Amino acid sequence: MRVLFTSFAHNTHFYTLAPLAWAFRAAGHEVTVASQPSLTDTITQAGLPAVPVGVDHAVQEFEQRQSNRNSEHPEINFAETRPEIVTWDYALGLQSMMTPLMYAKVNDTMVDDLVEFARQWQPDLVIWEPFTYAGAVAARVTGAAHARLLWGPDVQLRARKLFLQRQAEQPVEHRDDPLAEWLTWTLDRYGCTFDEEVVTGQWTIDSTPESTRLPLDQHVVPMRYVPYNGTSVIPDWLREPPKRPRVCLTLGVSAREVLGGDAVSISDLIEATADLDIELVATLDASQRDLLASVPDNTRIVDFVPMHALLPTCSAIIYHGGAGTWSTAMLAGVPHLMLSEQYDTVLKAEQIEELGAGLFIRPNTLTAQGLRDMVVRVLEEPSFRAAAERLRQEVLAEPTPGELVPVLERLTAEHRTRPEVPVG
Numbered sequence: 001m002r003v004l005f006t007s008f009a010h011n012t013h014f015y016t017l018a019p020l021a022w023a024f025r026a027a028g029h030e031v032t033v034a035s036q037p038s039l040t041d042t043i044t045q046a047g048l049p050a051v052p053v054g055v056d057h058a059v060q061e062f063e064q065r066q067s068n069r070n071s072e073h074p075e076i077n078f079a080e081t082r083p084e085i086v087t088w089d090y091a092l093g094l095q096s097m098m099t100p101l102m103y104a105k106v107n108d109t110m111v112d113d114l115v116e117f118a119r120q121w122q123p124d125l126v127i128w129e130p131f132t133y134a135g136a137v138a139a140r141v142t143g144a145a146h147a148r149l150l151w152g153p154d155v156q157l158r159a160r161k162l163f164l165q166r167q168a169e170q171p172v173e174h175r176d177d178p179l180a181e182w183l184t185w186t187l188d189r190y191g192c193t194f195d196e197e198v199v200t201g202q203w204t205i206d207s208t209p210e211s212t213r214l215p216l217d218q219h220v221v222p223m224r225y226v227p228y229n230g231t232s233v234i235p236d237w238l239r240e241p242p243k244r245p246r247v248c249l250t251l252g253v254s255a256r257e258v259l260g261g262d263a264v265s266i267s268d269l270i271e272a273t274a275d276l277d278i279e280l281v282a283t284l285d286a287s288q289r290d291l292l293a294s295v296p297d298n299t300r301i302v303d304f305v306p307m308h309a310l311l312p313t314c315s316a317i318i319y320h321g322g323a324g325t326w327s328t329a330m331l332a333g334v335p336h337l338m339l340s341e342q343y344d345t346v347l348k349a350e351q352i353e354e355l356g357a358g359l360f361i362r363p364n365t366l367t368a369q370g371l372r373d374m375v376v377r378v379l380e381e382p383s384f385r386a387a388a389e390r391l392r393q394e395v396l397a398e399p400t401p402g403e404l405v406p407v408l409e410r411l412t413a414e415h416r417t418r419p420e421v422p423v424g
Contacts, residue, residue: 014042
């Protein structure tokens with residue numbers, strides 16, 4: 001059969017799709033990956049056929065707003081569920097912000113070309129990254145089965161369900177729904193109608209371990225997380241076992257905003273562990289390295305190292321909670337020290353702490369001494385490693401992408417609304 005994967009142009013969002021795309025190709029199916037032109041090289045470097053669609057998005061405005069603690073929406077928490085907080089105004093405000101600033105911005109520039117390609121290629125199954133509603137639209141237009149593939153806890157759908165609950169409590173004339181209005185307008189251009197299946201997918205492929213999965217009364221198909229970091233080379237120094245406990249520090253591209261200003265500096269973070277008997281491996285780009293006053297003797301600074309190769313050699317990881325790093329750390333069974341405050345990272349950090357696999361502190365409350373104390377505690381208390389190993393076993397218990405292909409073949413046959421296109 002023909003399988004179309006689609007993601008808006010964002011490397012890490014695409015990386016989660018790649019292992020399942022490889023599995024379909026290895027099973028003999030035709031696979032293409034569609035995205036805006038700026039992702040084309042990333043797709044082809046993964047050994048997958050790329051279909052450039054539309055023009056590049058301009059989502060940086062939204063990302064900048066979320067990385068700035070002094071934004072006009074500092075109170076928005078995408079993972080919030082407390083009834084006293086998630087009022088109708090709160091839920092509507094979240095949908096009103098996300099729809100134009102994120103969902104429409106990353107989809108409107110590609111949806112027409114994606115639908116045109118899908119009409120021509122006639123995929124049997126469309127697998128879409130959770131922000132990329134254009135994939136659901138293309139599937140609805142062409143009669144293909146379709147599913148979302150998650151890269152973290154499903155806070156997006158949980159927020160949607162809470163919104164619908166609050167909406168149902170309002171008078172009919174006040175039941176605004178920005179997401180449904182935008183998708184209705186989009187689908188109407190192709191002669192199709194909106195329903196919640198366009199938001200949820202016909203099923204959801206979830207690569208998070210069971211203990212971190214949100215209970216949402218959805219058809220969930222579990223899949224083992226398989227790390228992919230893009231093109232990478234394993235450095236020579238990583239081939240030798242560490243002589244001291246190795247700790248990874250990786251803060252992501254937003255570290256200067258998240259950890260700057262009134263929070264502790266990157267230089268202070270590194271200096272805080274300078275007297276510990278550890279090997280600190282810090283992944284910093286050139287602009288982040290420029291912030292360092294000095295590099296301690298126990299610290300190795302690198303531009304990039306594949307996390308799937310580094311983390312199994314580590315005794316702890318200090319990071320912000322990004323999706324790929326979070327999942328790879330769980331697969332590696334390494335304890336977490338999470339400095340989280342954006343999108344779903346706070347929820348993930350809270351989950352890790354509740355499961356006993358690490359510690360969580362918000363960046364704006366972090367001190368250098370506090371970080372040092374956390375590192376010492378995680379390294380010295382064996383309960384953190386034991387809990388991290390339990391999470392690792394949960395990850396390994398899920399079916400691999402290759403094992404999942406026959407399941408997805410059956411689901412496609414059940415949900416596709418037109419005959420299968422012969423391959424070959």
